[in-house]
Amino acid sequence: MRTDRDVMDHEGRGASPLQPTPTDDDLPRRYADFETMPEALDYAARGLRGLNFHDARGQLVRPYPFAELREDALAAAHRLIARGVRPGERIALVAETAPEFVALFFGALYAGAWPVPLPLPTSFGGRDAYIDQLATQLTSCDPRLLLYPAELDTFAAAAAAAAGVESQDWSAFALDDAEPTALPKAQPDDIAYLQYSSGSTRFPHGVAVTHRALLSNLAAHAHSMKIGPGDRGVSWLPFYHDMGLVGCMLSIVGNQMSADYLKTEDFARRPLAWLDLVSRNQGTTMSYSPTFGYDICARRVSSQMDVAERFDLSRWRVAGNGADMIRPDVMQAFVDTFAAAGFKASSFLPSYGLAEATLAVSVMPPGEGIVVEMVEETLLAGGGPGERDRPQRYRAVVNCGKPVRDMEVAIRGDDGSRLSEREVGKVHCRGTSVMVGYFRDEEATAACLDADGWLDTGDMGYLSDGYLYIVGRAKDMIIINGKNHWPQDIEWAVEQLPGFKAGDIAAFSITTPGGEETPAVLVQCRTSDAAERARLRGAIRERVRAITGINCVVELVPPRSLPRTSSGKLSRAKARNLYLSGEIQTYDIAA
Template identity: 75%
Template sequence: MATPSSDALKRRFSDFATLGEALDYAATGTLGLNFHDPRGQLVRGYSYRELRENALAQARRMIDAGVAPGDRIALVAETGAEFASLFFGVVYAGGWPVPLPLPTSFGGRESYIDQLGVQLKSCDPKMLFYPAELASMAGEAARIAGVEGIEWEAFETRPAPEVPLPAAQTDDIAYLQYSSGSTRFPHGVAITHRALLNNLAAHAHGMALIEGDRCVSWLPWYHDMGLVGCFLSPVANQVSVDYLKTEDFARRPLAWLELISRNPGTTLSYSPTFGYDICARRMSSQTKASDRFDLSRWRVAGNGADMIRPDVMQKFVDAFADAGFKASAFLPSYGLAEATLAVSIMPPGEGIVVELVEETQLSGMSADGDRPQRYRSIVNCGRPVRDMEVQIREEDGTPLPDKAIGKVWCRGPSVMVGYFRDTAATEACLRDGWLDTGDMGYLSDGYVYIVGRAKDMIIVNGRNHWPQDIEWAVEQLPGFKAGDIAAFAITTPGGEETPAVLVQCRTSDDAERTRLRDEIRERVRSVTGMNCVIELVPPRTLPRTSSGKLSRAKARNLYLAGEIKPYDIAA
């Protein structure tokens, strides 16, 4: 039976000293987690009371196995009751849970073993837990890393003797979160109980949670938005949540909206832009949305984790307005693992708000009178969350005024302690309590606008170009979609910097490939004013981060190493 959407328990918005204390409180009510199969049918209702009981048993098993406070315990983050009980079991045992990714559909066995191996080396755990179906890969990664590998089904058969549990302190580390960037040089973000609960309280206040709110999520638990926003936040803010596994969403995206429709209490759900995009595309050739969905109760349609595109949001509204979806439900936000999660959240009900910014401002150049002005729509990502400060700074650290584009810095109680065992990387981004997010943006009347990642900037002849602008331009051509294109800078044999654009191409006809390449080249030239290297590559070639976002840095490295092989097209 599914857990209810509300009960008689007095709501507390994460005002606890530790995460374990938050679960202790939630367990006195009747709410909880609910896991669904690929078609959205309930498989298991898992109350917070049952979660706590199981987690305490897991903690006793771990302590009996020698786990001590401060030990890292790695967990393959499969969405389900087993991971949930192990995660909180580690917390109760005083260890640091370390969620690690599942294998992706675009990587093979060896790449997954390598990825786990690098992260295991980074976090140096005492144990790695994984489901039995991943034993051949995760077990091999554990063996290579010299870490004890344990199937979680087998671990639950061990005795759980009564042993005293350590008393956690609010400034102890609660968990390590790997950011979704490079897997070659992973950064384990160390988050304290104090930082986590401060950010979880900010979620509740920022989204204006009310009695009876219920969440639906398909986001992976190894990514900060899925783990913190859609697993830990519901626990600490006493909200019931319904889950689809990420791989099930990938196969049947509209099952997400069916689950929202089927659960009358659902009011909250979050997704990156691509989730809304794929659902709008799936509906384009089908019957009216109102014949299949009821989205009228969806009060907060959160959007974050990648660049928010107003054109995609409008397509979603167009596709699902007759099913009751309201554009005002959109809730843009901005955050990153190094700040626990949320940095800014749009006030509920304000929806998508954009400002048009002239491209010369985005590139940091003065206007060229010989060229027509071009504008990009920049989405308002809301106001800084409670207790969070945001500044926009020059490269030298000088604060900038309203509307001036620069590096985004933030400061608040939920900023990380640092990167685990990486003092140099920590010192490079943390100064006097301020975090250099690595993002570029500006402030406007107290609202945060993000324009891109600083490290992705393409600089040619002293002029800055955002790869998103190039990628979006190509996406407007027929036959391409978000995620098909990666733009980055390369050095030509003559020593000049130039943009390279890799485009996933689905046609096998040589003449059509030539036409597409020429069309793309002209489109990119119209945006940048430059001739770029255009390479057509096979589908499913471009690499992704663990959270499914395009990894331009990895695409560039693979291309330069010859591991991405473009189609051979006559000049």
């Protein structure tokens, strides 16, 4: 691995022998119109583009042309076959943002095995929680082998031992001798890989995606985003999440783009390094993030920083947003903060997708930006216009775009009937990129995928003039006295109080000792003053009552108490479980 001394710093001083792969070359672009993913890499390797890995300061440490990736992947495939790995067996990979992971992922594909990206440790939960999660997912996917970066040896080896799985760090695996041998030829309807959703912990579901489904989705979102000459990707998203793996790595190969990567943990420590990387991009940037990524960047800008001097965001063509509820207020704050650096609000590209559909279900046409509709909250909750016992309140719901190519979207009621325009119900989708099913879980598959190929996404939304609007997760809805309340509405209301920000609040339903359902609101509190805590508790309770008309249980908890999924999203379900089990510390009322 090359060292930082070989690299030009972020202000451009010094000479560097390292050059990133070019944004454009002479290879005619094909929009993922291949039968299998190995065929896509074979084609991309004929050009000069590739992947580029950067350190925590955004300095280039490893350009990785597709030709070199293909060579390493073929070598990995021969090593796997030499170890007796057969087509259809799983190869679990801890998904570090590194060239080794990408080479091993494609090596498994060339060998006919199914790569299974698994998460890295997060700051929440510690060593034991990570080992338990990894062991649970290993038991679920039943892999032939677990490969991981050497620095995670104690974690990964312990998890593998608990699951009875052979394991090896990938630097040791790379030393194995293997003679070149004939490789199996994948077919379009073969399974390409298994994808665990970011919330897969206690009861993980491995989403089985075929080559046909994958390439259909890569082509669909490439056409939706109008990928063309001059476009270049920039990403910090983890390779174990569908947006990072499919949208920001496999799509890069399938559509022959160059891309620049930061590790997710480096983005978490220095978020503005992402924007530094965008600024240095000489092409037109395509980069995605959940809402919280834009939020944290805007918050890191101090009043003394001259954003126009430090950043150049004028070439950011596609600022994608997805993977969580899109917050128009956060998007506006980002525009307000970085407009002076050339960022255009029209660059925002909202979208909607999920691992069970490979990735993209709907994408906003480029250039339309954030479009919202103001919807009365009783309609959002599935009620009628007459169900109002308090003043009307509205929520801004973001337009998540039109269904991508070869994808249908329908909104259905509780009885399965198809709803009309602007009626809120469960979002269903059907298309060539919908999963085969959950690995070895026919019951869970049947619960969400019907005989006609319609997938129940579990999300609630509505259609308006051909555009899809998402209002929340069905399982998150809080039902009190027969009325539906969205936890996001409660959380967003509390965030408007001084001193709180997105991610500080988790709302969910609990049962009181008297047997009644009531919302509980957990709020991360940074003050140690008892009187101030009492004042905050009262202010939160009154705020929720004013917004929803209901009383709630308010619990103040220490900072960093609320759990997140591996992709960084708040996990309400896990917060509820930890709260009910007493594993989240709460500040005593008198404390």
